[in-house]
Every structure is written in structure tokens, then in C-alpha cells.
Amino acid sequence: MSLPFSVLDLAPVASGSTSAQALRNTLDLARHAEGLGFHRYWLAEHHRMPGIASSATAVLIGQVAAATERMRIGSGGIMLPNHAPMVVAEQFGTLAALFPDRIDLGLGRAPGTDQETARALRRTPGPLSVDDFPEQLHELRGYFADGGTITPAAGNRPPFWLLGSSGYSARLAGLLGLPFAFAHHFSAENTLPALALYRESFRPSPDGLDEPHAMIAVSVTAAEDDATAERLARPQALSFLRLRQGRPGLLPSLEEAETYPYTPFDREAIAARQDAQVVGGPDTVRRKMDALIASTAADEVMVTTMVPGHADRLRSYEILAGLYELPGTAEREADPALRR
Numbered sequence: 001m002s003l004p005f006s007v008l009d010l011a012p013v014a015s016g017s018t019s020a021q022a023l024r025n026t027l028d029l030a031r032h033a034e035g036l037g038f039h040r041y042w043l044a045e046h047h048r049m050p051g052i053a054s055s056a057t058a059v060l061i062g063q064v065a066a067a068t069e070r071m072r073i074g075s076g077g078i079m080l081p082n083h084a085p086m087v088v089a090e091q092f093g094t095l096a097a098l099f100p101d102r103i104d105l106g107l108g109r110a111p112g113t114d115q116e117t118a119r120a121l122r123r124t125p126g127p128l129s130v131d132d133f134p135e136q137l138h139e140l141r142g143y144f145a146d147g148g149t150i151t152p153a154a155g156n157r158p159p160f161w162l163l164g165s166s167g168y169s170a171r172l173a174g175l176l177g178l179p180f181a182f183a184h185h186f187s188a189e190n191t192l193p194a195l196a197l198y199r200e201s202f203r204p205s206p207d208g209l210d211e212p213h214a215m216i217a218v219s220v221t222a223a224e225d226d227a228t229a230e231r232l233a234r235p236q237a238l239s240f241l242r243l244r245q246g247r248p249g250l251l252p253s254l255e256e257a258e259t260y261p262y263t264p265f266d267r268e269a270i271a272a273r274q275d276a277q278v279v280g281g282p283d284t285v286r287r288k289m290d291a292l293i294a295s296t297a298a299d300e301v302m303v304t305t306m307v308p309g310h311a312d313r314l315r316s317y318e319i320l321a322g323l324y325e326l327p328g329t330a331e332r333e334a335d336p337a338l339r340r
Contacts, residue, residue, distance in 0.1 A: 005300070010054050078106065161178065162180055164180065169194075219236070237273065238257045
């Protein structure tokens with residue numbers, strides 16, 4: 001299967017570790033993913049989340065791009081309501097000028113944080129509204145126009161992607177003729193309706209696409225066997241549970257996840273979420289991933305893996321790359337010095 005596979009990284013901060021180590025792990029994973037043949041490497045924007053270190057997304061994109069050579073590096077995504085469009089244009093114009101044909105600008109319409117944090121980011125006294133997103137997007141696109149006055153954005157426009165977890169961004173991406181990335185990893189029930197809406201709404205664009213192009217972001221935990229993968233996936237499940245309860249924290253350790261006093265309601269919530277994830281040994285991962293690709297007709301797959309152990313995280317991506325024979329996998333398997 002020649003479908004491109006990519007990486008979505010939140011720079012997870014595990015229990016007992018630090019944000020500095022999480023950022024070093026991001027650079028290591030990016031180099032590792034490039035060697036395995038992954039196509040893109042995107043960083044996510046989150047704020048006031050103790051377990052996520054990718055908040056300065058544009059800064060981290062520059063570091064990852066400098067640490068790699070071929071992969072496309074981008075945002076998954078920049079939450080546009082949090083930022084003045086001109087600042088985003090300057091940041092990504094700079095990145096596109098420094099790393100030609102390697103930068104992606106993925107954009108989301110939700111602040112992804114509380115209003116207090118959003119106001120602190122934007123320095124705006126009034127409430128921020130996602131309803132302003134089309135106007136913000138139009139303003140942002142204008143700054144990249146050739147002959148513009150915003151340096152270095154003018155003439156250095158990276159490809160735009162719209163990100164979404166519902167039908168709003170799907171429809172907008174279609175009408176604007178832009179590629180669309182859907183967050184299946186946390187809104188699986190909306191995946192098929194949103195992708196259908198995107199394809200139905202699509203209109204070719206002179207500065208976009210001639211035909212629709214959809215990517216799905218999927219949570220994957222791959223290990224040597226199903227039991228090991230299910231154990232490695234438990235900390236992410238506990239992290240999600242705490243987030244739902246308004247108690248975000250560091251990514252729990254395996255021991256924390258195993259000894260946590262789950263209620264029946266907790267277990268039900270976790271089970272519902274894990275139904276949409278791809279967790280297992282190689283055969284299980286291949287079967288579940290193939291079924292998801294077939295049902296969504298996705299043009300690309302972006303994988304996020306949140307496990308506390310860095311070596312386990314690297315291994316999960318290795319297994320996935322081997323299953324789909326990504327470019328670079330055979331070389332890594334043939335050279336013991338390249339294997340972890």
C-alpha cells in the first residue's frame with residue numbers, strides 16, 4: 001500500500017520526566033520517523049496542559065525542520081483564534097523561506113483552551129469567537145500574496161490545511177479547495193460524516209487543489225503483541241479520563257495506570273474511546289488500520305502515539321512503518337546500527 005503515513009506529535013511530558021526531555025524526545029522521534037519514511041511531521045498547539053510541551057508550535061517546527069532533511073514539517077495545528085493572523089504569517093513565512101517546500105500550515109478554528117488563556121495569548125479584552133475564523137483565514141491568506149508588504153510572508157506561502165473534528169471545517173475546506181485533516185483520534189463518531197461533507201462541498205481552487213485530499217489523524221499503539229500494546233495504551237486512557245474530569249496532568253506512568261481506582265463509569269468511558277483507536281500487535285494493527293483506511297477512503301494517515309516510554313514510542317512507529325513498508329524501513333532493518 002503506497003498511502004503516505006505521517007506523525008502527529010504533542011511532545012508528551014511523562015510522569016517523572018520534564019518538558020525539556022519531552023522536547024529532546026521530539027527531535028529524536030522526528031529524526032527516527034524520517035529514517036523510517038514517514039511523510040510529514042506535525043506539531044500540535046495546546047496551552048496550559050502539563051503533559052504537553054508543544055505550546056510554542058512555530059518555534060518547535062523550526063527546530064524539527066533543522067534536525068531533519070526531507071520530511072515535511074508543519075502544524076497540526078495552529079489554532080487561529082489564539083493569534084493575530086499577521087503574526088502567524090510572519091512566523092510561517094519565515095519557516096517557509098528557511099525550509100523551502102518543506103513547511104505545512106495546518107489551521108484550526110477552535111482556541112483549544114479556556115477563554116482566559118485565549119485572551120492572554122491574543123491580548124484581546126473581549127471574548128474570542130470561532131465564528132470569526134473565515135475572516136481570519138482570509139486575512140492570513142492575503143499576507144502571503146506575491147507583492148505584499150509583510151516580510152517574509154509575501155511570496156513564501158506554505159500549503160494551507162484546514163483541521164477539524166466536525167462538519168464546519170470540513171465544509172469550509174471543501175468550499176475553499178483546501179486539503180482537510182480530520183481528528184479521528186478524538187472525534188471518531190464524526191469522521192465519516194465530516195469526510196463526506198468535505199468531498200461533497202469541494203470546489204477546485206486556483207491556489208489550492210483540483211480535487212479533494214483528506215487525511216485522518218489516528219491514535220496508534222503498536223507493540224510486539226496485543227497484551228503489551230494494551231498495557232502501553234493505558235496511560236493515555238487515564239490521561240484522557242483526567243482531562244475529561246478537568247484535571248489535566250502529566251502523562252501517567254504504566255504503574256499509575258495499572259493501579260488507578262477506576263469506577264465502572266471510568267471504564268465505560270475509556271472503552272468507548274479505545275474502540276476508535278488502533279492498539280495491538282502487528283497483525284491486529286494491520287487489520288484495524290486497513291479497515292479504517294477502507295471505510296474512510298483517506299488519502300493520507302497521520303499517527304499519534306502517546307505512551308510514557310520513549311523507546312516504546314519509537315518502537316510503535318517502527319512496527320507501523322514495517323507493516324506498510326514505508327521508504328526507509330528495509331534499509332533500517334538491514335543495518336543493525338540503524339535499529340533501536
